[in-house]
């Protein structure tokens with residue numbers, strides 16, 4: 140059995156389940172690593188703010204860290220809420236004792252309101268904890284406090300990162316949720332900066348700092364460079380913010396499982412497209428249905444919004460010596476034509492996530508009719524000038540039929556090959572239909 144890294148989170152508990160230890164455990168587990176934890180404070184908290192906090196006695200924090208470090212092989216840890224100078228100092232001692240590589244999230248207050256750090260502990264954080272840590276991940280407000288600055292621009296954030304690095308820490312990452320959404324990394328060993336670009340996204344952000352720092356520690360534990368880990372951690376948080384669901388009356392919590400679920404959906408979708416392609420490849424007759432321009436089979440993610448969310452064959456499927464020849468791999472964003480057809484159909488019925496285009500002939504349409512498939516069509520001559528043919532044509536055929544038909548065809552136009560599209564719920568279904576049509580077709 141191969142071992143998986145264990146990440147130790149030394150942080151406070153959020154009874155609301157959005158931030159703190161609860162966020163860290165979900166994040167680390169989602170990334171396939173084992174989360175261990177040492178609780179520093181128990182907060183009575185919800186999405187509206189912190190009601191109270193009970194600090195765990197230092198000896199109990201020490202016992203928790205000793206217990207897991209003496210048993211498990213732990214290299215990377217992260218710290219979150221360390222409310223007092225004593226707790227901060229204790230954690231610094233434990234980091235040294237167990238030779239932990241530490242990512243520090245310098246938690247100071249809860250986003251929804253409530254201080255989580257006593258003022259006098261800021262000095263201990265700066266003087267004792269940062270010198271023994273690897274990375275610190277302040278947001279703009281935290282960077283202002285640590286660097287004693289008022290950051291207004293990305294240039295200011297760079298200066299602040301360098302100021303904070305004077306504590307002796309290797310990397311300072313100023314997260315940019317308040318500036319232009321990019322994150323600034325300062326590497327003090329090599330005196331260089333990296334910028335991780337980003338765009339603002341809508342969604343719940345409670346727990347975003349905790350989620351970022353624990354995903355960063357996880358990616359570092361997996362062996363990624365600081366730049367790679369920071370890019371991937373940002374992506375993890377962005378998916379969590381986009382995927383957040385409101386669970387209270389205040390600031391919505393980041394959904395730490397969104398990244399994992401999206402990944403699972405992507406695997407399911409790619410595998411389905413791959414199985415569909417395999418069916419077409421194995422069919423002896425399918426090559427006879429391949430149009431001059433080639434064909435593609437595509438399968439969309441359930442939440443697909445653009446061709447980037449649709450898996451298809453990168454170089455289409457072409458006819459080569461009477462065989463179906465698959466050119467390239469199956470990837471997201473590989474099709475624009477078939478992807479647009481699916482995206483349009485999904486606006487009417489989101490369960491129709493797949494399509495394959497095949498050659499048009501009256502005989503083939505006749506076979507479809509005999510097979511009992513529902514059929515609709517559009518004519519390129521009627522297309523308004525300001526539209527995209529596949530968006531308009533698919534909509535037209537669906538609206539005339541009053542639901543999504545199995546088959547949408549058009550007879551082509553000047554320089555445009557006539558085409559049939561098979562519509563379906565997944566790539567295996569549409570490939571099966573294509574195979575059955577092919578078996579009945581005598582070219």
Ligand SMILES: Cc1ncc(COP(=O)(O)O)c(N)n1
Pocket residue numbers: 150151152153158159160182184219220246248249250251255344345346347348349
């Ligand atoms: C126990 C604990 N740790 C950290 C945070 C900060 O998270 P946020 O700033 O998103 O509220 C929190 N609210 N509670």
